[in-house]
Amino acid sequence: MSPITTEQLRAEVLGAAVALAGEGMSLRQEIALERPPRAELGDYSTNAALLLAPSLGAPPREVAQRLGAELKARLGDGLDRFEVAGPGFLNLFLHPRWFAAALSEVLKAGERFGAGGASAPERVLVEFVSANPTGPMHVGHARNAAYGDALARVLSLHGHEVVREFYVNDAGSQVRKLGESIQALARGEEVAEDGYKGEYVKQLSAGLADAANTEPAELGHMAVEAMVSNMQASLGAFGVVTFDHWVYESTLHSGQPSPVEHTLAILEAQGQTYRSEGALWLRTTAHGDDKDRVLVRSSGEHTYFASDIAYHQDKRERGFQRQIDVWGADHHGYVARMKAAYDALGGDPEHLEMLIMQLVHLVRRGERAQMSKRAGEFVTLDDLVAEIGVDAARWFLLSRSHDTTIDLDLDLAVEQSSDNPVYYVQYAHARIASMLVKAGPERVAAALVEQGNYDGGRAEPEHASERGLIKRLLAFPAEVQEAARRRAPHRVAAYALELAQEFTAFYRDCHVLDVQPQELESLRIALCVATQRTIACSLDLLGVSAPTEM
Protein backbone atom coordinates (compact mmCIF):
# COMPACT_ATOMS: atom_id res chain seq x y z
CA MET A 1 0.00 0.00 0.00
CA SER A 2 1.70 3.17 -1.07
CA PRO A 3 1.09 6.43 0.67
CA ILE A 4 -0.69 8.77 -1.66
CA THR A 5 -0.95 12.07 0.06
CA THR A 6 1.61 14.20 1.81
CA GLU A 7 -0.04 13.37 5.13
CA GLN A 8 0.50 9.70 4.54
CA LEU A 9 3.99 10.34 3.31
CA ARG A 10 4.69 12.25 6.49
CA ALA A 11 3.33 9.35 8.51
CA GLU A 12 5.69 6.98 6.74
CA VAL A 13 8.64 9.24 7.45
CA LEU A 14 7.69 9.31 11.12
CA GLY A 15 7.22 5.57 11.09
CA ALA A 16 10.65 5.08 9.59
CA ALA A 17 12.11 7.41 12.21
CA VAL A 18 10.51 5.38 14.98
CA ALA A 19 11.85 2.19 13.42
CA LEU A 20 15.34 3.63 13.71
CA ALA A 21 15.18 5.41 17.02
CA GLY A 22 12.38 3.68 18.91
CA GLU A 23 9.10 5.01 20.25
CA GLY A 24 10.62 7.14 22.95
CA MET A 25 12.82 9.20 20.64
CA SER A 26 13.41 12.70 21.85
CA LEU A 27 13.71 15.47 19.31
CA ARG A 28 14.72 19.07 19.64
CA GLN A 29 12.25 20.06 16.95
CA GLU A 30 9.47 18.43 15.07
CA ILE A 31 10.33 16.26 12.10
CA ALA A 32 9.35 18.16 8.98
CA LEU A 33 8.34 17.04 5.54
CA GLU A 34 8.94 19.91 3.21
CA ARG A 35 9.56 20.88 -0.35
CA PRO A 36 13.26 21.34 -1.11
CA PRO A 37 14.34 24.75 -2.35
CA ARG A 38 15.22 23.47 -5.81
CA ALA A 39 13.63 20.87 -8.04
CA GLU A 40 16.83 18.87 -8.49
CA LEU A 41 16.81 18.20 -4.75
CA GLY A 42 13.77 16.00 -5.01
CA ASP A 43 10.03 16.16 -4.54
CA TYR A 44 10.08 16.23 -0.77
CA SER A 45 12.72 16.31 1.87
CA THR A 46 12.96 15.70 5.56
CA ASN A 47 15.28 16.89 8.28
CA ALA A 48 14.54 13.78 10.36
CA ALA A 49 18.08 12.44 10.19
CA LEU A 50 19.53 15.72 11.47
CA LEU A 51 17.24 15.49 14.46
CA LEU A 52 17.73 11.79 15.13
CA ALA A 53 21.51 11.83 14.82
CA PRO A 54 22.33 13.02 18.36
CA SER A 55 20.28 10.37 20.12
CA LEU A 56 21.50 7.63 17.76
CA GLY A 57 25.08 8.70 18.22
CA ALA A 58 25.72 8.49 14.50
CA PRO A 59 26.62 11.09 11.86
CA PRO A 60 23.50 12.70 10.35
CA ARG A 61 24.33 11.61 6.82
CA GLU A 62 24.65 8.00 7.91
CA VAL A 63 21.34 8.22 9.74
CA ALA A 64 19.79 9.70 6.60
CA GLN A 65 21.06 6.77 4.58
CA ARG A 66 19.49 4.28 7.00
CA LEU A 67 16.28 6.29 7.12
CA GLY A 68 16.15 6.34 3.32
CA ALA A 69 16.55 2.55 3.16
CA GLU A 70 13.80 2.13 5.72
CA LEU A 71 11.51 4.43 3.75
CA LYS A 72 12.27 2.62 0.52
CA ALA A 73 11.21 -0.62 2.16
CA ARG A 74 7.95 1.02 3.26
CA LEU A 75 7.10 2.88 0.08
CA GLY A 76 8.19 0.33 -2.48
CA ASP A 77 7.62 1.46 -6.05
CA GLY A 78 6.11 4.74 -4.89
CA LEU A 79 9.58 5.96 -3.98
CA ASP A 80 11.74 6.16 -7.05
CA ARG A 81 14.95 6.91 -5.18
CA PHE A 82 16.39 8.95 -2.36
CA GLU A 83 19.48 11.03 -1.83
CA VAL A 84 21.34 12.21 1.19
CA ALA A 85 22.30 15.83 0.84
CA GLY A 86 24.01 18.67 2.65
CA PRO A 87 24.41 18.18 6.39
CA GLY A 88 22.02 15.24 6.40
CA PHE A 89 18.83 16.04 4.59
CA LEU A 90 17.01 13.12 3.09
CA ASN A 91 15.64 14.00 -0.30
CA LEU A 92 12.85 11.90 -1.74
CA PHE A 93 12.18 11.40 -5.43
CA LEU A 94 8.74 9.92 -5.86
CA HIS A 95 7.64 7.83 -8.76
CA PRO A 96 5.12 9.23 -11.28
CA ARG A 97 2.83 6.45 -10.10
CA TRP A 98 2.77 8.04 -6.66
CA PHE A 99 1.65 11.32 -8.21
CA ALA A 100 -1.06 9.64 -10.24
CA ALA A 101 -2.38 7.99 -7.09
CA ALA A 102 -2.17 11.28 -5.20
CA LEU A 103 -4.14 13.06 -7.91
CA SER A 104 -6.80 10.42 -7.66
CA GLU A 105 -7.11 11.15 -3.94
CA VAL A 106 -7.56 14.83 -4.70
CA LEU A 107 -10.28 14.01 -7.20
CA LYS A 108 -12.05 11.73 -4.77
CA ALA A 109 -12.15 14.53 -2.23
CA GLY A 110 -13.88 16.62 -4.88
CA GLU A 111 -15.22 19.97 -3.72
CA ARG A 112 -14.27 19.04 -0.18
CA PHE A 113 -10.55 18.87 -0.96
CA GLY A 114 -8.76 20.83 1.74
CA ALA A 115 -11.84 21.01 3.96
CA GLY A 116 -12.45 19.70 7.43
CA GLY A 117 -8.88 19.31 8.57
CA ALA A 118 -9.46 20.61 12.08
CA SER A 119 -8.49 17.96 14.61
CA ALA A 120 -10.52 19.66 17.33
CA PRO A 121 -13.43 21.57 15.78
CA GLU A 122 -14.64 24.45 17.88
CA ARG A 123 -17.62 26.73 18.05
CA VAL A 124 -16.07 30.06 17.21
CA LEU A 125 -17.55 33.49 17.26
CA VAL A 126 -15.78 35.96 15.02
CA GLU A 127 -16.68 39.54 15.73
CA PHE A 128 -15.41 41.98 13.15
CA VAL A 129 -15.89 45.38 11.55
CA SER A 130 -18.06 46.68 14.41
CA ALA A 131 -17.58 50.15 12.98
CA ASN A 132 -19.12 52.97 14.94
CA PRO A 133 -22.41 53.86 13.32
CA THR A 134 -21.57 57.53 13.44
CA GLY A 135 -19.90 57.64 10.07
CA PRO A 136 -19.26 55.76 6.86
CA MET A 137 -16.78 52.93 6.83
CA HIS A 138 -13.32 53.86 5.64
CA VAL A 139 -10.52 51.75 4.19
CA GLY A 140 -9.50 50.60 7.66
CA HIS A 141 -12.93 49.07 8.05
CA ALA A 142 -12.59 47.62 4.57
CA ARG A 143 -9.45 45.84 5.71
CA ASN A 144 -11.12 44.66 8.86
CA ALA A 145 -14.14 43.46 6.89
CA ALA A 146 -12.10 41.64 4.28
CA TYR A 147 -9.92 40.04 6.94
CA GLY A 148 -12.68 39.02 9.31
CA ASP A 149 -14.75 37.63 6.48
CA ALA A 150 -11.84 35.68 5.01
CA LEU A 151 -10.79 34.41 8.42
CA ALA A 152 -14.31 33.20 9.09
CA ARG A 153 -14.35 31.43 5.74
CA VAL A 154 -10.99 29.80 6.39
CA LEU A 155 -11.97 28.62 9.86
CA SER A 156 -15.23 27.34 8.53
CA LEU A 157 -13.62 25.38 5.70
CA HIS A 158 -11.14 23.97 8.15
CA GLY A 159 -14.03 22.46 10.04
CA HIS A 160 -14.93 24.91 12.77
CA GLU A 161 -18.45 26.09 13.42
CA VAL A 162 -18.26 29.81 12.85
CA VAL A 163 -20.69 32.57 13.72
CA ARG A 164 -20.11 36.14 12.52
CA GLU A 165 -21.14 39.08 14.55
CA PHE A 166 -21.15 42.85 14.23
CA TYR A 167 -21.28 44.90 17.42
CA VAL A 168 -23.07 48.22 17.03
CA ASN A 169 -22.06 50.94 19.47
CA ASP A 170 -25.37 52.71 19.64
CA ALA A 171 -25.37 53.67 23.30
CA GLY A 172 -22.69 56.27 23.73
CA SER A 173 -22.49 60.01 23.78
CA GLN A 174 -21.17 59.97 20.24
CA VAL A 175 -24.59 58.96 18.99
CA ARG A 176 -26.17 61.94 20.72
CA LYS A 177 -23.48 64.13 19.25
CA LEU A 178 -24.35 62.87 15.81
CA GLY A 179 -27.98 63.72 16.52
CA GLU A 180 -27.00 67.22 17.55
CA SER A 181 -25.00 67.71 14.39
CA ILE A 182 -27.91 66.56 12.27
CA GLN A 183 -30.29 68.85 14.06
CA ALA A 184 -27.96 71.81 13.67
CA LEU A 185 -27.77 71.19 9.94
CA ALA A 186 -31.55 70.81 9.70
CA ARG A 187 -31.96 74.15 11.43
CA GLY A 188 -29.39 75.78 9.21
CA GLU A 189 -27.11 76.33 12.18
CA GLU A 190 -23.38 75.90 12.52
CA VAL A 191 -22.32 72.39 13.55
CA ALA A 192 -20.49 72.37 16.88
CA GLU A 193 -16.72 72.33 16.82
CA ASP A 194 -16.58 68.72 18.01
CA GLY A 195 -19.66 67.69 16.04
CA TYR A 196 -19.86 65.54 12.96
CA LYS A 197 -19.31 67.07 9.57
CA GLY A 198 -19.06 65.76 6.09
CA GLU A 199 -21.38 65.07 3.25
CA TYR A 200 -22.95 62.02 4.85
CA VAL A 201 -24.23 64.08 7.77
CA LYS A 202 -26.02 66.38 5.35
CA GLN A 203 -27.55 63.40 3.63
CA LEU A 204 -28.65 61.97 6.96
CA SER A 205 -30.13 65.30 7.94
CA ALA A 206 -32.00 65.61 4.67
CA GLY A 207 -33.25 62.05 4.91
CA LEU A 208 -34.75 62.31 8.37
CA ALA A 209 -38.21 63.85 8.54
CA ASP A 210 -38.61 66.92 10.70
CA ALA A 211 -35.01 66.73 11.93
CA ALA A 212 -35.14 70.34 13.02
CA ASN A 213 -37.72 69.63 15.69
CA THR A 214 -36.71 66.20 16.90
CA GLU A 215 -34.74 65.49 20.06
CA PRO A 216 -31.01 64.99 19.31
CA ALA A 217 -30.98 61.65 21.13
CA GLU A 218 -33.89 60.44 19.04
CA LEU A 219 -32.27 61.82 15.90
CA GLY A 220 -29.11 59.99 16.83
CA HIS A 221 -30.91 56.68 17.00
CA MET A 222 -32.69 57.28 13.74
CA ALA A 223 -29.34 58.11 12.20
CA VAL A 224 -27.83 54.91 13.59
CA GLU A 225 -30.58 52.91 11.92
CA ALA A 226 -29.85 54.61 8.64
CA MET A 227 -26.11 54.14 9.06
CA VAL A 228 -26.45 50.44 9.89
CA SER A 229 -28.56 50.02 6.81
CA ASN A 230 -25.89 51.79 4.77
CA MET A 231 -23.16 49.65 6.26
CA GLN A 232 -25.07 46.51 5.44
CA ALA A 233 -25.36 47.63 1.85
CA SER A 234 -21.67 48.56 1.64
CA LEU A 235 -20.53 45.30 3.18
CA GLY A 236 -22.82 43.37 0.88
CA ALA A 237 -21.35 45.14 -2.12
CA PHE A 238 -17.91 44.29 -0.77
CA GLY A 239 -18.79 40.62 -0.84
CA VAL A 240 -18.82 40.15 2.92
CA VAL A 241 -20.89 37.16 3.83
CA THR A 242 -23.93 38.28 5.79
CA PHE A 243 -23.38 38.64 9.50
CA ASP A 244 -25.25 36.13 11.59
CA HIS A 245 -25.99 38.70 14.26
CA TRP A 246 -25.94 42.44 14.67
CA VAL A 247 -25.67 43.02 18.38
CA TYR A 248 -26.65 46.46 19.63
CA GLU A 249 -24.86 47.80 22.64
CA SER A 250 -28.14 49.33 23.83
CA THR A 251 -29.61 45.85 24.29
CA LEU A 252 -26.94 45.19 26.91
CA HIS A 253 -28.53 47.92 28.99
CA SER A 254 -32.13 46.81 28.75
CA GLY A 255 -34.03 44.12 30.61
CA GLN A 256 -34.26 43.18 34.29
CA PRO A 257 -31.52 42.62 35.05
CA SER A 258 -29.76 43.92 31.99
CA PRO A 259 -26.79 41.94 30.69
CA VAL A 260 -24.52 44.66 32.07
CA GLU A 261 -26.07 44.43 35.52
CA HIS A 262 -25.94 40.67 35.33
CA THR A 263 -22.26 40.75 34.49
CA LEU A 264 -21.43 43.28 37.18
CA ALA A 265 -23.22 41.07 39.68
CA ILE A 266 -21.01 38.15 38.70
CA LEU A 267 -17.88 40.23 39.11
CA GLU A 268 -19.02 41.68 42.42
CA ALA A 269 -20.00 38.25 43.73
CA GLN A 270 -16.54 37.00 42.98
CA GLY A 271 -14.96 39.91 44.78
CA GLN A 272 -13.40 41.34 41.64
CA THR A 273 -14.68 44.87 42.15
CA TYR A 274 -14.34 47.69 44.65
CA ARG A 275 -15.57 51.23 45.14
CA SER A 276 -13.25 54.18 45.15
CA GLU A 277 -13.73 57.88 44.53
CA GLY A 278 -17.40 57.24 43.94
CA ALA A 279 -16.79 54.84 41.09
CA LEU A 280 -16.96 51.07 40.76
CA TRP A 281 -13.64 49.56 39.71
CA LEU A 282 -12.64 46.19 38.34
CA ARG A 283 -9.50 44.72 39.82
CA THR A 284 -7.93 43.99 36.43
CA THR A 285 -4.44 44.29 37.93
CA ALA A 286 -5.08 40.97 39.61
CA HIS A 287 -5.31 39.47 36.11
CA GLY A 288 -2.34 41.00 34.37
CA ASP A 289 -3.48 44.51 33.53
CA ASP A 290 -1.26 47.40 34.56
CA LYS A 291 -4.00 49.39 36.28
CA ASP A 292 -7.51 48.87 37.52
CA ARG A 293 -10.38 50.02 35.34
CA VAL A 294 -13.60 51.84 36.03
CA LEU A 295 -16.84 50.00 35.36
CA VAL A 296 -19.33 52.55 36.68
CA ARG A 297 -18.39 56.19 36.76
CA SER A 298 -18.98 58.36 39.77
CA SER A 299 -21.79 59.87 37.73
CA GLY A 300 -23.52 56.48 37.79
CA GLU A 301 -23.04 55.81 34.08
CA HIS A 302 -21.51 52.59 32.85
CA THR A 303 -18.28 52.83 30.95
CA TYR A 304 -17.87 51.40 27.47
CA PHE A 305 -15.64 48.82 29.10
CA ALA A 306 -18.53 47.61 31.25
CA SER A 307 -20.67 47.11 28.15
CA ASP A 308 -17.85 45.30 26.43
CA ILE A 309 -17.36 42.92 29.33
CA ALA A 310 -21.09 42.22 29.35
CA TYR A 311 -20.94 41.58 25.64
CA HIS A 312 -18.13 39.07 26.03
CA GLN A 313 -19.88 37.39 28.93
CA ASP A 314 -22.98 37.17 26.78
CA LYS A 315 -20.97 35.43 24.07
CA ARG A 316 -19.67 32.98 26.64
CA GLU A 317 -23.15 32.24 27.86
CA ARG A 318 -24.22 31.61 24.31
CA GLY A 319 -21.78 28.70 24.31
CA PHE A 320 -18.82 29.83 22.25
CA GLN A 321 -15.66 28.05 23.29
CA ARG A 322 -13.64 30.56 21.39
CA GLN A 323 -14.13 34.23 20.77
CA ILE A 324 -12.17 36.11 18.16
CA ASP A 325 -12.38 39.88 18.06
CA VAL A 326 -10.95 41.59 15.03
CA TRP A 327 -10.01 45.02 16.26
CA GLY A 328 -8.36 48.11 14.86
CA ALA A 329 -4.84 49.12 15.85
CA ASP A 330 -6.21 51.85 18.10
CA HIS A 331 -7.74 49.15 20.30
CA HIS A 332 -4.57 47.36 21.20
CA GLY A 333 -4.52 49.05 24.61
CA TYR A 334 -7.76 47.20 25.31
CA VAL A 335 -6.34 43.74 24.93
CA ALA A 336 -4.81 43.42 28.38
CA ARG A 337 -7.82 44.78 30.22
CA MET A 338 -10.31 42.73 28.24
CA LYS A 339 -8.36 39.54 28.81
CA ALA A 340 -8.14 40.46 32.48
CA ALA A 341 -11.87 40.97 32.64
CA TYR A 342 -12.47 37.69 30.89
CA ASP A 343 -10.24 35.99 33.40
CA ALA A 344 -12.08 37.70 36.25
CA LEU A 345 -15.35 36.35 34.89
CA GLY A 346 -13.95 32.86 35.12
CA GLY A 347 -13.25 32.44 31.43
CA ASP A 348 -10.02 31.13 29.99
CA PRO A 349 -8.16 34.10 28.50
CA GLU A 350 -6.58 31.71 26.00
CA HIS A 351 -10.00 31.30 24.45
CA LEU A 352 -10.40 35.00 23.86
CA GLU A 353 -8.35 36.27 20.97
CA MET A 354 -8.11 39.88 20.06
CA LEU A 355 -6.54 40.23 16.65
CA ILE A 356 -5.23 43.69 16.03
CA MET A 357 -5.40 44.96 12.48
CA GLN A 358 -2.60 47.35 11.72
CA LEU A 359 -3.45 50.61 10.03
CA VAL A 360 -4.09 51.36 6.43
CA HIS A 361 -2.22 54.55 5.70
CA LEU A 362 -3.58 56.70 2.99
CA VAL A 363 -0.90 58.02 0.73
CA ARG A 364 -1.36 60.87 -1.68
CA ARG A 365 1.42 61.97 -3.97
CA GLY A 366 3.91 60.02 -1.91
CA GLU A 367 2.89 61.57 1.40
CA ARG A 368 0.79 60.19 4.14
CA ALA A 369 -2.60 61.78 4.36
CA GLN A 370 -4.65 61.99 7.51
CA MET A 371 -8.05 60.43 7.64
CA SER A 372 -10.40 62.53 9.65
CA LYS A 373 -13.93 61.31 10.06
CA ARG A 374 -15.29 64.50 11.55
CA ALA A 375 -13.77 66.59 8.82
CA GLY A 376 -15.19 64.18 6.28
CA GLU A 377 -11.82 63.57 4.70
CA PHE A 378 -11.29 59.91 4.12
CA VAL A 379 -11.58 57.21 1.53
CA THR A 380 -14.65 55.15 2.23
CA LEU A 381 -15.11 51.46 1.62
CA ASP A 382 -17.56 52.44 -1.10
CA ASP A 383 -14.96 54.68 -2.74
CA LEU A 384 -12.43 51.89 -2.71
CA VAL A 385 -14.82 49.47 -4.36
CA ALA A 386 -15.92 52.04 -6.91
CA GLU A 387 -12.34 52.86 -7.82
CA ILE A 388 -10.70 49.45 -8.11
CA GLY A 389 -13.47 46.90 -7.76
CA VAL A 390 -14.20 44.27 -5.14
CA ASP A 391 -11.77 41.62 -6.35
CA ALA A 392 -8.74 43.89 -6.61
CA ALA A 393 -9.58 45.61 -3.33
CA ARG A 394 -10.03 42.41 -1.40
CA TRP A 395 -6.89 40.89 -2.87
CA PHE A 396 -4.89 43.99 -2.07
CA LEU A 397 -6.10 44.02 1.52
CA LEU A 398 -5.86 40.27 2.06
CA SER A 399 -2.53 39.47 0.51
CA ARG A 400 -0.73 41.10 3.42
CA SER A 401 -0.50 39.90 6.97
CA HIS A 402 -2.94 41.59 9.34
CA ASP A 403 -0.16 42.79 11.57
CA THR A 404 1.69 44.84 9.05
CA THR A 405 0.69 48.37 8.20
CA ILE A 406 -0.42 48.94 4.64
CA ASP A 407 0.21 51.99 2.52
CA LEU A 408 -2.64 52.69 0.18
CA ASP A 409 -2.10 55.23 -2.54
CA LEU A 410 -5.50 55.28 -4.15
CA ASP A 411 -4.31 56.98 -7.33
CA LEU A 412 -1.62 54.36 -7.68
CA ALA A 413 -4.07 51.61 -6.79
CA VAL A 414 -6.45 52.75 -9.51
CA GLU A 415 -3.63 53.03 -12.01
CA GLN A 416 -2.22 49.64 -11.08
CA SER A 417 -5.41 47.74 -10.42
CA SER A 418 -5.23 46.09 -13.82
CA ASP A 419 -1.80 44.73 -12.85
CA ASN A 420 -3.20 43.23 -9.68
CA PRO A 421 -2.04 39.61 -9.33
CA VAL A 422 -5.62 38.66 -8.56
CA TYR A 423 -6.32 38.79 -12.28
CA TYR A 424 -3.51 36.37 -12.94
CA VAL A 425 -5.14 33.85 -10.64
CA GLN A 426 -8.57 34.47 -12.10
CA TYR A 427 -7.13 34.17 -15.59
CA ALA A 428 -5.80 30.71 -14.84
CA HIS A 429 -9.24 29.73 -13.63
CA ALA A 430 -10.93 31.14 -16.73
CA ARG A 431 -8.44 29.45 -18.99
CA ILE A 432 -9.20 26.08 -17.47
CA ALA A 433 -12.91 26.70 -17.75
CA SER A 434 -12.47 27.48 -21.43
CA MET A 435 -10.50 24.31 -22.03
CA LEU A 436 -13.02 22.17 -20.25
CA VAL A 437 -15.83 23.67 -22.29
CA LYS A 438 -13.90 22.81 -25.39
CA ALA A 439 -13.38 19.25 -24.17
CA GLY A 440 -17.09 18.89 -23.48
CA PRO A 441 -18.81 17.71 -20.31
CA GLU A 442 -18.91 14.05 -21.32
CA ARG A 443 -15.20 13.92 -21.98
CA VAL A 444 -14.46 15.67 -18.69
CA ALA A 445 -16.75 13.35 -16.75
CA ALA A 446 -15.11 10.32 -18.34
CA ALA A 447 -11.65 11.61 -17.48
CA LEU A 448 -12.67 12.14 -13.88
CA VAL A 449 -14.05 8.64 -13.56
CA GLU A 450 -10.96 7.21 -15.18
CA GLN A 451 -8.48 9.14 -13.08
CA GLY A 452 -10.53 9.11 -9.91
CA ASN A 453 -10.41 5.33 -9.85
CA TYR A 454 -6.72 5.16 -10.52
CA ASP A 455 -5.33 1.75 -9.70
CA GLY A 456 -2.02 1.88 -11.49
CA GLY A 457 -1.26 1.02 -15.05
CA ARG A 458 -2.76 4.06 -16.73
CA ALA A 459 -0.99 7.20 -17.87
CA GLU A 460 1.33 8.66 -15.31
CA PRO A 461 2.56 12.23 -14.94
CA GLU A 462 5.93 11.95 -16.64
CA HIS A 463 6.42 15.65 -17.09
CA ALA A 464 7.96 17.68 -14.28
CA SER A 465 5.33 20.38 -14.77
CA GLU A 466 2.55 17.86 -14.22
CA ARG A 467 4.15 16.68 -11.03
CA GLY A 468 4.89 20.22 -9.95
CA LEU A 469 1.23 21.08 -10.30
CA ILE A 470 0.13 17.98 -8.40
CA LYS A 471 2.58 18.78 -5.62
CA ARG A 472 1.15 22.25 -5.37
CA LEU A 473 -2.37 20.88 -5.20
CA LEU A 474 -1.36 18.47 -2.48
CA ALA A 475 -0.13 21.39 -0.40
CA PHE A 476 -3.58 22.96 -0.22
CA PRO A 477 -4.94 21.19 2.88
CA ALA A 478 -1.82 22.11 4.84
CA GLU A 479 -2.12 25.71 3.63
CA VAL A 480 -5.70 25.90 4.83
CA GLN A 481 -4.63 24.47 8.14
CA GLU A 482 -1.81 26.99 8.48
CA ALA A 483 -4.07 29.85 7.49
CA ALA A 484 -6.61 28.75 10.09
CA ARG A 485 -4.14 28.04 12.84
CA ARG A 486 -2.27 31.27 12.41
CA ARG A 487 -5.36 33.33 11.62
CA ALA A 488 -3.59 34.21 8.43
CA PRO A 489 -5.79 34.29 5.34
CA HIS A 490 -3.00 36.06 3.46
CA ARG A 491 -1.36 32.66 3.16
CA VAL A 492 -4.24 31.58 0.98
CA ALA A 493 -3.61 34.50 -1.36
CA ALA A 494 0.06 33.56 -1.63
CA TYR A 495 -0.91 29.96 -2.25
CA ALA A 496 -3.46 30.85 -4.93
CA LEU A 497 -0.85 32.83 -6.81
CA GLU A 498 1.67 29.98 -6.59
CA LEU A 499 -0.93 27.51 -7.76
CA ALA A 500 -1.84 29.72 -10.72
CA GLN A 501 1.83 30.05 -11.60
CA GLU A 502 2.30 26.31 -11.38
CA PHE A 503 -0.70 25.79 -13.60
CA THR A 504 0.57 28.28 -16.15
CA ALA A 505 3.85 26.39 -16.35
CA PHE A 506 1.91 23.16 -16.87
CA TYR A 507 -0.22 24.85 -19.53
CA ARG A 508 2.90 26.03 -21.29
CA ASP A 509 4.62 22.64 -21.22
CA CYS A 510 1.81 20.15 -21.50
CA HIS A 511 -0.82 20.30 -24.15
CA VAL A 512 -4.06 18.93 -22.80
CA LEU A 513 -6.74 18.53 -25.43
CA ASP A 514 -6.36 15.78 -28.00
CA VAL A 515 -2.98 14.57 -26.77
CA GLN A 516 -2.20 10.90 -27.31
CA PRO A 517 -2.60 8.46 -25.78
CA GLN A 518 -6.10 9.09 -24.59
CA GLU A 519 -5.15 8.06 -21.04
CA LEU A 520 -2.73 10.96 -20.94
CA GLU A 521 -5.43 13.36 -22.05
CA SER A 522 -7.63 12.02 -19.27
CA LEU A 523 -4.89 12.54 -16.73
CA ARG A 524 -4.37 16.11 -17.83
CA ILE A 525 -8.05 16.95 -18.00
CA ALA A 526 -8.45 15.57 -14.50
CA LEU A 527 -5.50 17.64 -13.36
CA CYS A 528 -7.14 20.72 -14.86
CA VAL A 529 -10.37 20.02 -13.01
CA ALA A 530 -8.60 19.55 -9.70
CA THR A 531 -6.68 22.77 -10.27
CA GLN A 532 -9.76 24.70 -11.23
CA ARG A 533 -11.60 23.55 -8.12
CA THR A 534 -8.69 24.43 -5.89
CA ILE A 535 -8.23 27.87 -7.39
CA ALA A 536 -11.96 28.50 -7.05
CA CYS A 537 -11.87 27.33 -3.46
CA SER A 538 -8.86 29.52 -2.63
CA LEU A 539 -10.44 32.57 -4.21
CA ASP A 540 -13.68 31.89 -2.41
CA LEU A 541 -11.84 31.86 0.90
CA LEU A 542 -10.75 35.38 0.07
CA GLY A 543 -14.16 36.41 -1.15
CA VAL A 544 -12.83 36.91 -4.66
CA SER A 545 -14.83 35.74 -7.66
CA ALA A 546 -13.65 32.92 -9.93
CA PRO A 547 -14.78 33.87 -13.44
CA THR A 548 -15.16 31.28 -16.16
CA GLU A 549 -14.18 33.72 -18.84
CA MET A 550 -12.18 36.92 -18.97
Added chain:
RNA sequence: GCCCCCGUAGCUCAGCUGGAUAGAGCGUCGGACUUCUAAUCCGAGGGUCGCAGGUUCGAAUCCUGCCGGGGGCACCA
Protein backbone atom coordinates in the same frame (compact mmCIF):
# COMPACT_ATOMS: atom_id res chain seq x y z
C1' G B 1 8.50 56.40 30.48
C1' C B 2 5.56 51.73 29.59
C1' C B 3 2.95 48.39 26.02
C1' C B 4 1.87 46.43 20.85
C1' C B 5 3.14 46.03 15.47
C1' C B 6 6.75 46.73 11.72
C1' G B 7 12.02 47.34 9.49
C1' U B 8 13.78 41.71 3.69
C1' A B 9 15.22 43.86 -4.09
C1' G B 10 13.93 50.68 -6.85
C1' C B 11 8.38 50.14 -4.86
C1' U B 12 4.53 46.98 -2.33
C1' C B 13 5.08 42.71 0.39
C1' A B 14 5.68 37.02 1.31
C1' G B 15 9.07 33.82 3.94
C1' C B 16 9.97 33.95 10.53
C1' U B 17 6.78 26.39 15.37
C1' G B 18 15.62 27.53 12.72
C1' G B 19 17.62 24.04 7.65
C1' A B 20 20.43 23.63 1.70
C1' U B 21 22.13 29.06 -3.42
C1' A B 22 16.45 34.38 0.76
C1' G B 23 11.25 34.64 -2.87
C1' A B 24 6.75 36.89 -5.47
C1' G B 25 4.14 40.95 -7.72
C1' C B 26 4.95 45.71 -9.75
C1' G B 27 8.74 48.69 -12.07
C1' U B 28 13.44 48.50 -15.46
C1' C B 29 16.03 46.12 -19.78
C1' G B 30 15.87 42.31 -23.94
C1' G B 31 12.94 38.68 -26.56
C1' A B 32 8.07 35.66 -27.99
C1' C B 33 1.23 36.19 -30.47
C1' U B 34 -0.57 30.91 -37.80
C1' U B 35 -0.21 26.90 -31.34
C1' C B 36 -6.03 24.39 -25.67
C1' U B 37 -7.54 32.57 -23.73
C1' A B 38 -0.83 37.16 -24.87
C1' A B 39 -5.03 39.87 -18.55
C1' U B 40 0.22 35.31 -21.02
C1' C B 41 5.23 33.35 -21.56
C1' C B 42 10.88 33.25 -21.77
C1' G B 43 15.41 35.73 -20.32
C1' A B 44 18.37 39.65 -17.68
C1' G B 45 19.40 42.88 -13.84
C1' G B 46 18.42 43.99 -8.84
C1' G B 47 19.86 42.07 -1.42
C1' U B 48 25.38 44.03 4.53
C1' C B 49 17.23 40.28 5.43
C1' G B 50 17.83 47.97 10.24
C1' C B 51 22.59 47.52 13.59
C1' A B 52 25.39 44.76 17.38
C1' G B 53 25.92 40.70 20.45
C1' G B 54 24.11 35.67 22.05
C1' U B 55 22.09 30.41 21.53
C1' U B 56 22.97 26.45 17.63
C1' C B 57 26.10 21.65 13.56
C1' G B 58 23.04 25.55 11.11
C1' A B 59 19.72 32.21 12.29
C1' A B 60 15.85 36.53 7.80
C1' U B 61 13.54 33.11 11.50
C1' C B 62 14.84 32.17 18.55
C1' C B 63 16.99 35.52 22.89
C1' U B 64 19.09 40.45 24.61
C1' G B 65 20.35 45.47 23.65
C1' C B 66 20.29 49.59 20.41
C1' C B 67 18.49 52.57 16.07
C1' G B 68 14.35 53.90 12.87
C1' G B 69 8.85 54.04 11.54
C1' G B 70 3.70 53.42 13.09
C1' G B 71 0.04 52.81 16.91
C1' G B 72 -1.69 52.84 22.02
C1' C B 73 -1.32 54.24 27.16
C1' A B 74 -9.27 58.24 29.91
C1' C B 75 -14.41 57.94 35.28
C1' C B 76 -14.04 58.88 25.47
C1' A B 77 -16.37 55.44 22.39
